[in-house]
Amino acid sequence: MDPGQQDRLADLRLRIARLEGGSSKVCPLPFGVAAIDSHLPGNGLARGALHEMVEAGLAAEFAGCATLFTAGIAARLKGPVLWCLTRRDLFAPGLLRAGLHPDRVIYAEAARDRDILPLIEEGLKEKGLAVVIGEVTRMGLTASRRLQLAAESSGVPALVIRRWWTVAEKDLVHLPTAAVTRWRIAPAPSEPMPAPGLGRERWQIELLRCRSAEPRTWIVEACDAKGRLALPADLADRPDQAANRRATAR
Amino acid sequence: MAAQALGLHTGMALAQAQALVPNLHVTNATPEEDEASLRELARWAIGYSPVVAPDPPDGLWIDIAGVAHLFGSEEALLQDLTDRLTRQGIAAKAAVADAPGAAWAVARFGPGGIVPTGRMVDAVATLPLASLRLAADKLGALHRLGIERVGQLAAMPRAPLVRRFGRDVALRLDQAMGHVFEPISPLIPQETPMATRVFAEPIGRLEDLKRVVLHLAQDLCRQLERRSEGVRRLDLVVQRVDQRGASLRIGTARANRDAAHLARLFDERLQTIDPGFGIEEIVLIASRVEPLTETQTEARVLAGESEVEADMGRLVDRLGARVGAGQVYRLAPVPSLVPERMARRIPALAPPTGSVWPENLPRPTRLLDPPEPVVATALLPDHPPRFFVWRKIRHMVARADGPERITPEWWNGDSGSTPRDYYRLETEQGGRFWIFRDAPADQGGRWWMHGFFA
Numbered sequence: 050m051d052p053g054q055q056d057r058l059a060d061l062r063l064r065i066a067r068l069e070g071g072s073s074k075v076c077p078l079p080f081g082v083a084a085i086d087s088h089l090p091g092n093g094l095a096r097g098a099l100h101e102m103v104e105a106g107l108a109a110e111f112a113g114c115a116t117l118f119t120a121g122i123a124a125r126l127k128g129p130v131l132w133c134l135t136r137r138d139l140f141a142p143g144l145l146r147a148g149l150h151p152d153r154v155i156y157a158e159a160a161r162d163r164d165i166l167p168l169i170e171e172g173l174k175e176k177g178l179a180v181v182i183g184e185v186t187r188m189g190l191t192a193s194r195r196l197q198l199a200a201e202s203s204g205v206p207a208l209v210i211r212r213w214w215t216v217a218e219k220d221l222v223h224l225p226t227a228a229v230t231r232w233r234i235a236p237a238p239s240e241p242m243p244a245p246g247l248g249r250e251r252w253q254i255e256l257l258r259c260r261s262a263e264p265r266t267w268i269v270e271a272c273d274a275k276g277r278l279a280l281p282a283d284l285a286d287r288p289d290q291a292a293n294r295r296a297t298a299r
Numbered sequence: 300m301a302a303q304a305l306g307l308h309t310g311m312a313l314a315q316a317q318a319l320v321p322n323l324h325v326t327n328a329t330p331e332e333d334e335a336s337l338r339e340l341a342r343w344a345i346g347y348s349p350v351v352a353p354d355p356p357d358g359l360w361i362d363i364a365g366v367a368h369l370f371g372s373e374e375a376l377l378q379d380l381t382d383r384l385t386r387q388g389i390a391a392k393a394a395v396a397d398a399p400g401a402a403w404a405v406a407r408f409g410p411g412g413i414v415p416t417g418r419m420v421d422a423v424a425t426l427p428l429a430s431l432r433l434a435a436d437k438l439g440a441l442h443r444l445g446i447e448r449v450g451q452l453a454a455m456p457r458a459p460l461v462r463r464f465g466r467d468v469a470l471r472l473d474q475a476m477g478h479v480f481e482p483i484s485p486l487i488p489q490e491t492p493m494a495t496r497v498f499a500e501p502i503g504r505l506e507d508l509k510r511v512v513l514h515l516a517q518d519l520c521r522q523l524e525r526r527s528e529g530v531r532r533l534d535l536v537v538q539r540v541d542q543r544g545a546s547l548r549i550g551t552a553r554a555n556r557d558a559a560h561l562a563r564l565f566d567e568r569l570q571t572i573d574p575g576f577g578i579e580e581i582v583l584i585a586s587r588v589e590p591l592t593e594t595q596t597e598a599r600v601l602a603g604e605s606e607v608e609a610d611m612g613r614l615v616d617r618l619g620a621r622v623g624a625g626q627v628y629r630l631a632p633v634p635s636l637v638p639e640r641m642a643r644r645i646p647a648l649a650p651p652t653g654s655v656w657p658e659n660l661p662r663p664t665r666l667l668d669p670p671e672p673v674v675a676t677a678l679l680p681d682h683p684p685r686f687f688v689w690r691k692i693r694h695m696v697a698r699a700d701g702p703e704r705i706t707p708e709w710w711n712g713d714s715g716s717t718p719r720d721y722y723r724l725e726t727e728q729g730g731r732f733w734i735f736r737d738a739p740a741d742q743g744g745r746w747w748m749h750g751f752f753a
Contacts, residue, residue, distance in 0.1 A: 106730050120664070131618075138665045139665065140641075143752075145655055151631060155611070156628055157618045160626075168621060171618055175610055235729075250725075
């Protein structure tokens with residue numbers, strides 16, 4: 050590639066960035082795990098953007114891992130959190146394990162699933178919030194675009210946990226949305242302990258979709274009491290298996 | 300009543316009355332004061348029903364639809380009302396009927412009491428014509444025809460009646476018989492801040508409604524500013540051209556005086572109002588206010604403090620206007636170890652509790668309520684299961700932790716339940732579950748799935 054072409058490419062990138070709007074203005078939120086952060090554009094989760102969390106595994110409809118993963122992201126931010134939900138299966142003492150203090154979370158409960166999206170949008174207009182978390186079953190392209198635009202204009206990140214209760218609803222989760230990233234979190238077997246008992250749990254987190262980054266998979270240790278993830282010590286120096294994992298994920 | 304017993308009646312010449320009763324005490328009539336005290340009485344009667352209207356010179360409308368059950372029955376309500384009035388030294392007669400006109404007639408010219416549903420025509424028929432609230436000249440003309448009772452008038456052919464005496468005679472007759480709807484314009488206590496707008500040309504478009512609500516909110520907020528008050532509850536009453544009304548009510552989490560914000564709270568719900576043929580009057584009433592002092596915004600900006608706190612109030616209001624104020628909440632820890640009882644709802648803007656649950660307790664992020672039965676097999680009693688079947692799927696347990704015994708809290712009223720032994724299980728796939736046995740194994744305890752860890 051000759052220098053002239055490179056200049057033109059750089060110019061185009063700049064123009065595209067300008068068209069895409071101000072998500073690059075605020076600093077993104079890093080996970081604190083170098084392997085994940087270096088893979089993401091801007092070294093972290095974009096703040097004024099919509100992110101989707103999907104749970105995989107045998108009890109996936111309860112989204113146990115995705116909930117703690119999301120709560121961990123919220124715990125690492127400062128300020129109040131709005132949590133929009135329809136079902137009352139969330140167990141608040143469990144969120145404390147990720148460091149999310151109950152005084153920080155305001156819950157908004159809607160009776161029907163379609164009332165959730167307006168609540169999330171209402172929350173995204175409020176600049177004082179750290180993050181808006183929503184539990185959503187149906188989210189089409191238009192609805193997600195609305196949320197994405199609301200998040201862009203206020204700079205508040207929107208984290209959406211996709212929930213489902215029937216097989217038909219589960220298929221809806223895989224339809225395309227306007228979210229900037231889509232994550233899939235599944236439980237992974239934890240490291241055996243020398244004595245009977247349970248160690249720190251492990252997740253397999255997959256970046257399924259991300260603007261300007263390749264899909265990729267990591268195995269991490271779950272959130273600690275401050276909401277931080279960590280790379281397992283025995284896996285940190287393992288050869289990269291992202292390529293064949295992606296093949297199985299498809 | 301005492302005066303009537305002495306032979307005095309309204310319209311009598313003063314000299315004649317004094318001749319009849321030698322030491323008669325005479326005072327000048329003061330209609331303004333009478334009306335003021337009637338309004339005072341109407342305000343007192345708001346304790347019975349929110350829809351109360353004074354009916355000068357000597358009457359009071361109370362709309363008791365949907366209120367009577369608070370007093371037991373309509374009879375009890377009526378008894379309570381007359382008793383209280385008598386104790387205040389007011390001689391009163393009351394009647395309950397399906398239509399205001401019938402109640403008016405029965406209270407003044409009939410026996411009072413309750414007119415059974417659907418029996419209004421019979422109740423009114425034997426009353427004198429004066430019970431129809433007719434003008435004096437119409438009454439005189441009817442008397443000259445020999446019509447003395449309501450029943451006689453009702454039996455007359457309708458078309459000649461209207462042609463001869465005008466439409467209002469027929470209207471009053473219909474009102475007394477309950478054939479037409481008669482609106483009661485409720486009394487609103489004077490000190491309540493309110494803003495009204497009456498339209499020469501009825502409006503019906505949603506954009507117009509929104510604009511009017513914003514203007515009204517600005518009016519209201521100016522009034523409130525003079526009184527150093529803020530709104531906690533706001534009622535929007537809409538009067539349609541056909542005299543039907545509609546009303547919306549919103550609440551705010553804390554006293555507020557921001558017109559744009561208050562108007563926005565109505566935005567979502569304005570579309571539920573059916574304008575019909577048009578709306579001719581909109582009233583915005585601050586039905587509950589609280590003192591709200593001025594805040595010095597400049598000082599706060601200079602001090603560099605964020606306005607996060609104020610913004611939360613606004614956000615909570617907006618969310619509450621969408622889903623109901625009770626559905627926006629925070630969860631506060633309860634000092635209890637029974638999972639179902641560990642959190643209680645507190646208002647979203649309650650001051651921070653500062654307390655948390657014990658941090659070293661492993662608790663799931665999702666709870667199954669109620670717990671679901673599980674078939675589990677343990678190698679030894681009081682050991683964690685080796686495998687379990689839940690929702691028709693068999694899970695092999697790789698690692699486990701437990702038991703953690705949670706005893707029932709008899710001081711909280713669960714004396715009948717048994718202690719639970721909770722285990723944290725990790726399956727071979729890595730999924731973590733929280734299951735419990737509701738009694739020790741030797742007492743035949745069964746297994747239940749209760750929660751999901753991350």
